Amino acid sequence: MSHIFISYSRKDAKIVEKIVDALTENDLRPWIDWKSIPKGEQVQREIHQAIEEADIFLFFISPKSVQSKWCVNEIEHAAKNNKRILPIVLKDTNPNSIHPEISKRNWIFCREGKDDFDKAIEEARITIHTDYEWLKYHTELQVKALKWEQKKDAKDTSRLLRGAELREAERKLKEINSQTDPWPTPLHEEYVRMGRKHEDRQRRRVLVGSGIGLLVIMIVSLVAWRLGISSIEEARLRATAQVAAQNSDATAIVEANARATAQSNAEIKAKAARAGELAALANALLKTQPNIAFLLSVEAFNMQDIYETRNVLLKSAQSHPHLMQYSYNGELARNILAFSPDGKYLASTGSSIGDPLVLRDASTHNLVDQLVLSDFSSFSSITFSPDGNLLAAASDLDGSITLWDIDTRQQIGQILNDNQDYVDTIAFSPDGKILASGSEDKVVLWDVAKRQAIGQPIMIPSECFPLDSLVFSSDSKLLLAAIGVRDNQFRIFGWGLDTRQEESLPLELNNDSYFVPGVMVFSPENGFMAANDVDGDKIYFWNLNNLSLIGQLTVGFEGIIASMAVSPDGKILATGYSDKTIKLWDLERMQLLDDALLAAHTGSVTSLAFSPDGKTLVSGSSDLTYNDYSQIFWDVESRQRISQVLAQNTPVNSLDNGLALSPDGRILAVANGSSISFWDLPTQQRIGIPHEEHQAGILSMAFSPDGKLMISGDRNNTLLLWDVLAQKVIRQLPASTILDSEFSEVGFNPDGKTFVVGYSLPHLINPDGSAVTSGPGRSYPYITFWDISTMEQTGEPLLGEGPHFAFSPDGKLLAFPHPPEAEVVIWDLALQKPVGQPIRGFGHGLAFSPDGKLLALPAGSYPYIDLWNLKTNQFLQQLTGYEAYEISFSPGGMILASSSSEGIHLWDLMSGKTIGDPLTLPGSSGSYHLLITPDGETLVASAGAYDPIMLWHISPEAWISVNCQRAGRNFTQTEWAQYFSNESYRITCPQWPAGE
Numbered sequence: 001m002s003h004i005f006i007s008y009s010r011k012d013a014k015i016v017e018k019i020v021d022a023l024t025e026n027d028l029r030p031w032i033d034w035k036s037i038p039k040g041e042q043v044q045r046e047i048h049q050a051i052e053e054a055d056i057f058l059f060f061i062s063p064k065s066v067q068s069k070w071c072v073n074e075i076e077h078a079a080k081n082n083k084r085i086l087p088i089v090l091k092d093t094n095p096n097s098i099h100p101e102i103s104k105r106n107w108i109f110c111r112e113g114k115d116d117f118d119k120a121i122e123e124a125r126i127t128i129h130t131d132y133e134w135l136k137y138h139t140e141l142q143v144k145a146l147k148w149e150q151k152k153d154a155k156d157t158s159r160l161l162r163g164a165e166l167r168e169a170e171r172k173l174k175e176i177n178s179q180t181d182p183w184p185t186p187l188h189e190e191y192v193r194m195g196r197k198h199e200d201r202q203r204r205r206v207l208v209g210s211g212i213g214l215l216v217i218m219i220v221s222l223v224a225w226r227l228g229i230s231s232i233e234e235a236r237l238r239a240t241a242q243v244a245a246q247n248s249d250a251t252a253i254v255e256a257n258a259r260a261t262a263q264s265n266a267e268i269k270a271k272a273a274r275a276g277e278l279a280a281l282a283n284a285l286l287k288t289q290p291n292i293a294f295l296l297s298v299e300a301f302n303m304q305d306i307y308e309t310r311n312v313l314l315k316s317a318q319s320h321p322h323l324m325q326y327s328y329n330g331e332l333a334r335n336i337l338a339f340s341p342d343g344k345y346l347a348s349t350g351s352s353i354g355d356p357l358v359l360r361d362a363s364t365h366n367l368v369d370q371l372v373l374s375d376f377s378s379f380s381s382i383t384f385s386p387d388g389n390l391l392a393a394a395s396d397l398d399g400s401i402t403l404w405d406i407d408t409r410q411q412i413g414q415i416l417n418d419n420q421d422y423v424d425t426i427a428f429s430p431d432g433k434i435l436a437s438g439s440e441d442k443v444v445l446w447d448v449a450k451r452q453a454i455g456q457p458i459m460i461p462s463e464c465f466p467l468d469s470l471v472f473s474s475d476s477k478l479l480l481a482a483i484g485v486r487d488n489q490f491r492i493f494g495w496g497l498d499t500r501q502e503e504s505l506p507l508e509l510n511n512d513s514y515f516v517p518g519v520m521v522f523s524p525e526n527g528f529m530a531a532n533d534v535d536g537d538k539i540y541f542w543n544l545n546n547l548s549l550i551g552q553l554t555v556g557f558e559g560i561i562a563s564m565a566v567s568p569d570g571k572i573l574a575t576g577y578s579d580k581t582i583k584l585w586d587l588e589r590m591q592l593l594d595d596a597l598l599a600a601h602t603g604s605v606t607s608l609a610f611s612p613d614g615k616t617l618v619s620g621s622s623d624l625t626y627n628d629y630s631q632i633f634w635d636v637e638s639r640q641r642i643s644q645v646l647a648q649n650t651p652v653n654s655l656d657n658g659l660a661l662s663p664d665g666r667i668l669a670v671a672n673g674s675s676i677s678f679w680d681l682p683t684q685q686r687i688g689i690p691h692e693e694h695q696a697g698i699l700s701m702a703f704s705p706d707g708k709l710m711i712s713g714d715r716n717n718t719l720l721l722w723d724v725l726a727q728k729v730i731r732q733l734p735a736s737t738i739l740d741s742e743f744s745e746v747g748f749n750p751d752g753k754t755f756v757v758g759y760s761l762p763h764l765i766n767p768d769g770s771a772v773t774s775g776p777g778r779s780y781p782y783i784t785f786w787d788i789s790t791m792e793q794t795g796e797p798l799l800g801e802g803p804h805f806a807f808s809p810d811g812k813l814l815a816f817p818h819p820p821e822a823e824v825v826i827w828d829l830a831l832q833k834p835v836g837q838p839i840r841g842f843g844h845g846l847a848f849s850p851d852g853k854l855l856a857l858p859a860g861s862y863p864y865i866d867l868w869n870l871k872t873n874q875f876l877q878q879l880t881g882y883e884a885y886e887i888s889f890s891p892g893g894m895i896l897a898s899s900s901s902e903g904i905h906l907w908d909l910m911s912g913k914t915i916g917d918p919l920t921l922p923g924s925s926g927s928y929h930l931l932i933t934p935d936g937e938t939l940v941a942s943a944g945a946y947d948p949i950m951l952w953h954i955s956p957e958a959w960i961s962v963n964c965q966r967a968g969r970n971f972t973q974t975e976w977a978q979y980f981s982n983e984s985y986r987i988t989c990p991q992w993p994a995g996e
Contacts (some may be wrong), residue, residue: 004128005054005083006032007074009064012090015112016060019088022121048077053143055135056128057083059102062091064440066098067424069350069378069396075099081142082182084135086127088120096518096534096560100578100604103560137172138182145191161195170196190974197981275304278979279312286319290600291326291630293319294963295971295988296979301956302988307911310956314642314906314916317959320600321639324616326968327365327631335620336379337609337631340406341388346609346618348631349379349393357382357393359409362611365633365968369409381425386432390448394423394437401426401437401446413451418444425469429476434497436479438470443479445497458495471522471529473544480544482520482529492529492547519564526570532561539564539573541587553590555583565608565617572636574617576605582619584636595639600632610636630968641962643919646684646940646949658929659940659949660701660710665933667724668940669710670949671698676712678727681933681940684951693720693729700745704788705752713743719757721791731791736784744781745804749829751811754794757784758805758816783816798827804844809852813870817843824857826870836873841866845886849893856896858884865898867909879907881914886929891936895954899928904941906954919952964989971995 004023008016020032051057057078065071078085079101087107095103108127110120148159161169169192173184282296297316301309338347339362346362349355355378357371371391380396390412391404401416401423416435423437434454435446442457464483471480481493495501518532528550532539539561541551555561559577566573572593573585582605584596598619607620617634646668660669667687668679674697675690696715703710703724710722711733719733735741736759745758760781783798783805798816805816813835814827823838824846841857848855854876857866865879865887882905884898895915896907903918921943930941937955942948953959972995976985987994 003054004056004058005051005074005078006058006060007065007071007078008032008060009062009068009071011064012060012062015090015110018117019060019110019121019124022117023124047074051077051083052081052146053139054083055132055139057085058124059085059087061087061089061093061098061102061107063093063097065090066093066102067380067396068422069380072099075101080185082138082185082188084128084182086124088124094518094534096562100560100562103578134172135182138184138188141169141172141188141191142185145185145187148191148194149187160198161192162199166192166195166199190977272304272306275300275306276308278303279308281979282312282316286316287599289602290316290320290323291967291969292975294967298960298963298988299980301960305956307908307913307915310908311913311915313956313959313963317642317962318917320598320966321595321641322598322634322636323600323641323966324633324635325365325966326600327360327633328969335606336382337607337618337620338382338384338391339609339611339618340384340391341386341612343612344388345384345406346611347382347384347391348620349382350620355379357391357404359391359406362616371404371409371411380423383426383428385428385448386430390432392426392428392435394426396422396424399423399437399439401435403448403451416446416451416453418453418457427470427472429472430474431476434472434476436470436472438481443470443481443495445479460493469520469522471524471544474524480522482522482531492542519561521564521566523566523570525568526566528570530564530566530573532564532575539575551587551590553585553587555585562604562606563608563619565610567610567614567636568612569614572610572614574608574610576608576619578604580605580621582608582617582634584617598632598634601630640950641966642954642958643950643952644684646679646681646951658698659931659942660703661931661933661940662703662707662724663705663934664707665935665938667703667707668949669701669703669712670942671701671712673697674714676701678724681938681951688727691727691729694718699743700747702747702755704748704755705750709788711746711748711755713746713757715743717741717743719743719746733786733791734793747805747807748788749807749811750809753788753811755786755788756805756807756814757786758782759784783814795832804846806846806848806855808848809850813848813852815843815846815848815855817846824855826855839868839873840875841868845884847887847889849889850891851893854893856887856889858887858898860885865896865907877909877912879912882918888930888932888939890932890954891934895936897930897932897939897954899930899941904928904930904939904952921947921950964991968992969995 006016006020016032051074057074059065059071059075075085085101085105087102087105089107089109089111091111108120108123109115110117144159144161173189173192278296278300282293282300285293285296294316297309297313301313303309336349339345340347343362345368346360347357348360349357357379359368359371360366361368371393378395378397379393381394383392384390384406385392389406391406392401393404394401399418399422403412403416404410405412416437418437423439426435426437428435428448433448435448437444437446438460440460441462442459444457445454446452447454460483469482472478473480477497479495479497483493518534520529520531522529522544524544527544528541529544530539530541532555537554537557539553539555540549541553542548543550553573555575559579559581561575562578563576564573571587573587575583575585577583580599580601580603582598584593584598585591586593601619601621603621605619605621609618610616611618615635615637617636619632619634621630621632658671661667661681666681668681670677670679672690674694675692676694676698677690678687679685680687694712694714695718698712698714701710701712708724710724711719712722713719717735719735720729721731721733722728723730736743736757740761741759742761743757744760746755748755758781785794786792787794805814807814812829814829815824816827817823818825818838822840822842824841824843825838826835827833828835839855839857842859842862843857844860845858846855853870855868855870857868859865861883863881863883865884866875867877867879868874869876879896879898882898882902883900886899888897889895890897894909896909898905898907900918903920905918906915907913908915919939919941928941928943930939932939932954937953937958939952939954941950941952953962967989970988970992971979971985973985975995985994
């Protein structure tokens, strides 16, 4: 076993060999691939095994090593195994290109001609030998754990620790502190935990076995004794036992039932407590590990439907609103991304040796194909041809470039190779005829049709850093490259494709100084390029035509920018950070977009790519904590995961009842000014064209109980009766005969026989209908009753009562406010008189529960809703915290939706708490019209004249579907053992395969 694993670039072999020889003289055995790897064995496996068995991981920093995919793979495997990582600087290197796992550690400097060689070797020796006993034990335990992990799915416990070995491991892990280096890995902890679990199980088996043996001895002895009893005594005892058994039968049954009930209640409570624990854990992980939180929230709800599990299920579905879906790649990072020009495919590859090019369907995210060259291939850059027919991939090992036909997924012709060590970046010309490849010291132009190099390579000055990217001008006549120069300058190099003449121009800055370039991104279709300043807090933008500075964006010092991408229309810049976040910037206003902090990765965001339509952003990450490396698909436009827009440009009247729903939930009527439009909710399509029969603003609409008729009323007191199926007006109802009446609301009785029309007046009226000229200045409402069969008014109006009303579900009662006092009257329609005393409370938007037992009274601008028990006429509960204007019960009566200026709140009536976060429209500040469909699955709402009509999915089944879709997988076996150690593995989300 080697003490030290050496990770380096072959370009630096000479100085690396000198350092390795010095370390060998200090009795330290290095593992390095020019000496230690057996010929013919699998390179990747041998390298990983060598890292796992080494005590120290030594990385040599140089411009070439930080770009080497071999080195990146080695660094990430070392970090995954929590190795002590020791960076040694060989050459000055752009700090922004250095892997985060290297950046965060202390470096030893050993630059030729600049640093003391012997001093550097001594520093390395001291670092290596610090707390070396723990270092060796860390390696030994990890090697044992890895061997066990290979067999654990086969239930092989032979490799688990036991006895003194187990106790020593437990002691070692307890002794670690914040200064311990390296820290134990999760596998260390799982390995020791499973060893303890297995030993405890074995101990219990021994104890149970001993108990069984003792019990057998006792039974044998008892039988022998019983054989000595006389037959007479046996008979007497049997008779006595029989009588006792008969006398206790009833008592035994009662006690058994009581025990069963108590046991059942205890099991229910235990199950609810466990579900609550999972819900709390899911809530705690929503920010840092949302994919795990999504799965935990589903499992918690499936275990028990209680407030806590519903709440976290909805919060999980609402969280990270831009996140569409995780996509996993196992132990292979996919940090090189490219969309096909038509947006049909997403190609990705990563830093692992032998890693294939993965082709996914960009809309479904499903795997289409994997393009493999060999077990030793590794790619640095990929790109599609402008017509989307070809996919090119450059190797970072031997400088080769491979072309694939996208339709057949077959390699085309011979591999292009200019005998370079590796290629940093490639780019097609806009006409697709030329492919440019750039490396550390040159650019090669290739004739795509002939598969041949065009002329001699274009050489890059030696003082430059390696190429970051290449781009062609729109006319394919000019090739541009933005390159950092070692004197901290930043230059654009341009080459005419005809003349091959080079121009090196400094990019203009306001203060006429230079800066250290970090990540660079071109947007040729929009005519600009951008680069961030490593040492500053800004991103600069230059015009590609004249290289003039056209803008700068202040992004602050929060985190190191690791990747950037510009949307195809040039309006949005996405920046990925080493702190695992993504930000979206509005380039027109040069500021952060609202709600544009995307945080769901658990590693540095190393790559970003926009889809050609600009609606989707894909991010890749080097997640060093878990086995699965993930890409995340983000919806750039939509912030709604549990809702969808029914009608984007159909504003709803801002007054009451701008929406009405047929009893079967199929037809939605929408009032927009004086017009009415009908929508088929199942298909989400508008039926016909808007109807303009009204001449004034519509105030209220209501469907008949059978859904065949609808009445609408407007500000001119015009009441129209509609045939819903035919979508036409079949009758205009007579206006009120009472002077100065103003229509306000209409509603059908559930009994299907009558409907009610509410009016308001600016004055009191006499019994004969004439106006009372004196009195307080306020509005005096009243209600009229109409017979559906005759379409004529029946009975006397309820004078001095409110225009806002609600029928009980059985149609026997009518509730309405009673001004001027804050009271609500319950009116018996058969007896034509109030039921009991008025209820104290506001009546605007009042509603009966579906079973008719509760009456909910929203308090408008006051922050509460009162619930009254109608059977006892007693106050039951107050829901506090938010103003409430409109309310709607779910069909089951357990959920109440309320509207406020902050959004829509879903109340759990058992707990009196809101579920999830408020349902809102971005940018909306108005209160919402709302109603819930009869199946309880959808809430229809609009905030008024300038906002769309939204459909919110409010059933737990819909929330489960959203969480599962976004999670993109099920629990792994290891994760399941962590969260559900006492339960057999099960699939949480049926659309994904079982975890490995």
